[in-house]
Structure formats: C-alpha cells, structure tokens
Amino acid sequence: MKKVNLTDAFDSFDEQWSPRLAGELNGQEVKLAKVEGEFVWHQHDDADELFFVHSGELTIQFRDEPDVHLEAGEFVVVPRGVEHRPVADEEAQILLFEPRGTKNTGDVDSELTQTAEKRLE
Amino acid sequence: MKKVNLTDAFDSFDEQWSPRLAGELNGQEVKLAKVEGEFVWHQHDDADELFFVHSGELTIQFRDEPDVHLEAGEFVVVPRGVEHRPVADEEAQILLFEPRGTKNTGDVDSELTQTAEKRLE
Numbered sequence: 001m002k003k004v005n006l007t008d009a010f011d012s013f014d015e016q017w018s019p020r021l022a023g024e025l026n027g028q029e030v031k032l033a034k035v036e037g038e039f040v041w042h043q044h045d046d047a048d049e050l051f052f053v054h055s056g057e058l059t060i061q062f063r064d065e066p067d068v069h070l071e072a073g074e075f076v077v078v079p080r081g082v083e084h085r086p087v088a089d090e091e092a093q094i095l096l097f098e099p100r101g102t103k104n105t106g107d108v109d110s111e112l113t114q115t116a117e118k119r120l121e
Numbered sequence: 122m123k124k125v126n127l128t129d130a131f132d133s134f135d136e137q138w139s140p141r142l143a144g145e146l147n148g149q150e151v152k153l154a155k156v157e158g159e160f161v162w163h164q165h166d167d168a169d170e171l172f173f174v175h176s177g178e179l180t181i182q183f184r185d186e187p188d189v190h191l192e193a194g195e196f197v198v199v200p201r202g203v204e205h206r207p208v209a210d211e212e213a214q215i216l217l218f219e220p221r222g223t224k225n226t227g228d229v230d231s232e233l234t235q236t237a238e239k240r241l242e
Contacts, residue, residue: 003189003197025169025198026220028149048146054194068124073175076124077146097218099147 006054009120010034010093017112019096019104021119029100032120036091042106043083049098050077056092061085127175130241131155131214138233140217140225142240150221153241157212163227164204170219171198177213182206 004022009032013020016034023030035058051060052075060068060076063083068076078084086094105113125143130153134141137155144151156179172181173196181189181197184204189197199205207215226234 001183001186001189001197001199001203003191003195005192006194006196023171023196023198025171025200025218026149028147028218030171030196050144050146050151062122065122068122070124071126073127074124075127075144075151076122077144078122079146082122097146097149 004030004120006032006093006095010054012121016091017104018114018118021117022095024100027100028097029102031096031098033094033096034091035086035088035094037088039086040105040108040110040112041083041085042108042110044080044098044102044106046080047099047102048077048080049096049102050075051086052095052097054093054095056088056090056094058092058094059087061087125151125241127153127214127216131175133242137212138225139235139239142238143216145221148221149218150223152217152219154215154217155212156207156209156215158209160207161226161229161231161233162204162206163229163231165201165219165223165227167201168220168223169198169201170217170223171196172207173216173218175214175216177209177211177215179213179215180208182208 019031019033140152140154
C-alpha cells in the first residue's frame with residue numbers, strides 16, 4: 001500500500017493538460033494534472049467529474065450557468081452531460097476524480113485529447 | 122453546482138469520528154471527518170477506501186503490513202477486505218472517498234458506528 005504525496009507527485013512531471021494516474025478505487029481513478037490556459041469545451045456523457053485544486057486557481061466555465069472559481073483546497077463536482085471548460089490564467093495543480101477510462105476531452109477530439117493513460121513514475 | 126471549501130467545511134462542525142457528506146459522484150461519496158485517538162479495527166468487504174489528510178497527521182494501522190503515516194496533502198487507498206485502524210495522536214481533518222452507503226465501522230458494530238448519514242450544513 002503506497003501513499004501519494006501530492007506535492008512530490010506534482011514535482012515529478014511538467015507536462016500540462018496531461019493527467020497522471022495517481023490512484024484507483026471502486027472503478028474510479030484519481031488523476032493529477034497541471035493546467036494553464038484554456039482547455040476545450042466538452043462534456044462526459046457517462047461520467048460525473050470532481051475537480052479539486054491543490055495549488056493555484058481554476059475556473060470552470062459552463063454554457064448555461066455561472067462559472068465556478070476554485071482556489072486551493074476547494075472542489076466541485078461537474079455532473080455528467082454538463083458541458084464545461086476548465087481555464088487557468090496561471091498554472092494550477094489539480095486533482096481529478098472520475099470513472100476509470102474517462103477521456104480527458106469527453107465527447108470532443110482535440111489535439112489535447114490524451115490517447116494513452118500515463119501513470120505517476 | 123456548488124463548490125466546497127475544505128477549510129470552511131471543517132469549520133462547520135466539531136464532532137469527531139462522524140463523517141459529513143460533502144459530495145457525490147458516480148455512486149461514490151466524498152466525506153469529511155475530524156478524527157482523534159484510536160478508531161476500531163474493521164474492514165470493508167465491498168469497498169476500497171481513500172484517505173486524504175487535509176490537516177494534521179493520520180496513521181493507518183494494518184494487521185499484516187507496515188502502518189501508513191499520512192501528513193497533510195497525502196492520501197492512500199485501502200483496498201476492500203483489508204483490516205485497518207485509523208489513529209491520530211492529535212485531531213486530524215481527513216477526506217474520505219468511498220462507495221455510497223459505506224458504513225464507517227465496516228464489518229464491526231461499535232459505539233462509533235454512524236447510523237444515519239450526516240450532510241454538511
């Protein structure tokens with residue numbers, strides 16, 4: 001049973017918009033990502049998605065309701081089927097919680113689509 | 122869509138060993154708990170359980186392998202069927218992630234067993 005230290009884990013990679021698998025339980029995955037700038041608008045038809053901010057700030061934009069702005073130590077759950085776009089003015093370190101195999105760009109194919117799962121080293 | 126600020130959420134209750142439901146997704150629950158002292162030895166036969174420490178320190182004891190000591194910003198997943206006991210010398214604030222309806226004392230009935238779900242106010 002191996003613990004994960006979030007600060008050490010985030011120090012272990014630099015690539016942005018490229019989630020690293022950090023844990024698995026009950027068919028769900030814990031992923032860590034560094035993000036900066038605007039992601040693509042997308043939705044997950046079969047997956048609720050939790051965003052937790054470890055450092056920095058993250059705004060999640062929605063089409064039909066107010067943005068949610070997260071600072072370090074805050075989380076929100078985006079329900080399945082809700083179109084959203086994560087945006088960060090400066091680099092943020094975030095933790096994602098979602099079902100195993102959830103595609104990062106959801107229903108959209110983009111140059112940001114992650115095609116192979118990457119694990120923490 | 123309502124975000125949760127962990128510090129504010131932990132400030133909203135005092136009771137120890139009494140998890141508060143803070144979020145739900147994909148049949149899983151995010152719970153927040155204040156813990157101090159020794160919990161009961163137990164296991165969850167059908168639930169993997171994630172422990173994340175928000176503040177303080179938490180040791181998770183196991184029968185057959187080394188303890189895992191968690192400080193703030195660290196997490197570990199305890200697989201289903203593994204007997205464990207959380208222990209904290211001083212109060213720790215922890216986040217739990219586990220399937221909806223998971224009983225806090227698992228296969229054991231104890232005075233610490235939580236019989237009704239409590240939500241954040």
